[in-house]
Amino acid sequence: MGAQPSFFSRLLERAQAADSLLCVGLDPHPEFLGEPSAEGARDFCLKLIEATAEFATAFKPNSAFFEVFGAPGWAALEDVIAAVPKETPVILDAKRGDIASSARLYAQAAFESLGAEALTVSPYLGHDAVEPFIEDPARGVFLLCKTSNPGSDDIQLLGGDEEPLYLSVARMAAQWNERDNVGLVVGATDAEALAAVRAVAPRLWILAPGVGAQGGDLEAALAAGLRPDGFGMLIPVSRGISAAPDPHEEAARMVEAINRTRSTQSHSGRRKGVDAPGALPADGLSQEKAALADALLEAGCVMFGDFELKSGDRSPIYFDLRLLAGRPNLLSRVAAAYRPIL
Numbered sequence: 001m002g003a004q005p006s007f008f009s010r011l012l013e014r015a016q017a018a019d020s021l022l023c024v025g026l027d028p029h030p031e032f033l034g035e036p037s038a039e040g041a042r043d044f045c046l047k048l049i050e051a052t053a054e055f056a057t058a059f060k061p062n063s064a065f066f067e068v069f070g071a072p073g074w075a076a077l078e079d080v081i082a083a084v085p086k087e088t089p090v091i092l093d094a095k096r097g098d099i100a101s102s103a104r105l106y107a108q109a110a111f112e113s114l115g116a117e118a119l120t121v122s123p124y125l126g127h128d129a130v131e132p133f134i135e136d137p138a139r140g141v142f143l144l145c146k147t148s149n150p151g152s153d154d155i156q157l158l159g160g161d162e163e164p165l166y167l168s169v170a171r172m173a174a175q176w177n178e179r180d181n182v183g184l185v186v187g188a189t190d191a192e193a194l195a196a197v198r199a200v201a202p203r204l205w206i207l208a209p210g211v212g213a214q215g216g217d218l219e220a221a222l223a224a225g226l227r228p229d230g231f232g233m234l235i236p237v238s239r240g241i242s243a244a245p246d247p248h249e250e251a252a253r254m255v256e257a258i259n260r261t262r263s264t265q266s267h268s269g270r271r272k273g274v275d276a277p278g279a280l281p282a283d284g285l286s287q288e289k290a291a292l293a294d295a296l297l298e299a300g301c302v303m304f305g306d307f308e309l310k311s312g313d314r315s316p317i318y319f320d321l322r323l324l325a326g327r328p329n330l331l332s333r334v335a336a337a338y339r340p341i342l
Helices: 007-018 038-052 071-083 100-113 127-134 150-156 165-176 191-200 218-225 247-266 287-298 321-326 328-341
Strands: 022-026 058-061 091-096 118-121 140-146 182-186 233-237 302-308 314-319
Touching: 007 140, 022 038, 022 247, 038 071, 038 247, 058 071, 091 100, 091 140, 100 118, 100 127, 118 127, 127 140, 127 165, 140 150, 140 165, 140 191, 150 165, 165 182, 165 191, 182 191, 191 218, 191 328, 218 233, 218 247, 233 247, 321 328
Parallel strands: 022 058, 022 233, 058 091, 091 118, 118 140, 140 182
Antiparallel strands: 302 314
């Protein structure tokens, strides 16, 4: 009997079969339920699964909306996960994070008791606290990296000129991905951060919440975060679909919008294939440096012409890094690039 496929190989298989990067969020907000109850939450999600199953690459139930109802809510969550078609992975959005002995029990609860195949996890306690969730290659995690909530910068940008914390998390996640079952949560609300993460973790899958109710720009997010193969991202949408007059039609519309942008990006010439970590694009730059160069161009920091420098020399290129004062993510990346040559 052969080894089980890794979580992300299975996710890729589903994404290819469905021709979709849509992750349908199962968030039964109390205001959607009439009279809130565990049974109401379950029925709400079952209807949403039925309406959107053909378009979903994954389903993502948020455990908080079930746990609030106690034991009946936990039973309802089991029913919801069991109702998802077998070919479609389930990502339990529970954002767990505890010491290793506790993490092992959280993993058993998510993967064995509930039947989920992946889980959102906080990396803050380090590798030993993440390892219980990733021991089985068939089970995966999405580590919180650069989240979409308004206060994410309070902690995730710590690190100053050295490197923001979220990029350190992305680098560690890439190192921990030995079994092809570690991904990242990076908000679609921050395309600059998505590009920075993709540069340091070129092969990891990114769960990118924030499109729709939180104001994330779908086109900008995909341009920043897609891998050269057109995969590597999941776009979770919850209220944007569940609150629509026809969730089936809205899910179809979202997939069409995602695929239209993917097609545009694949023909734009901006996404050059990089098949292996550390491989060099045709211009000789590493993928990380090429992404930084693109970001500086887009920010207007690089100008071409005939410029007189302070030294008196003339140059066909001028860098104006003063424009980065309001872009701390990009400024940190530039500082990190300069550090080895100073």
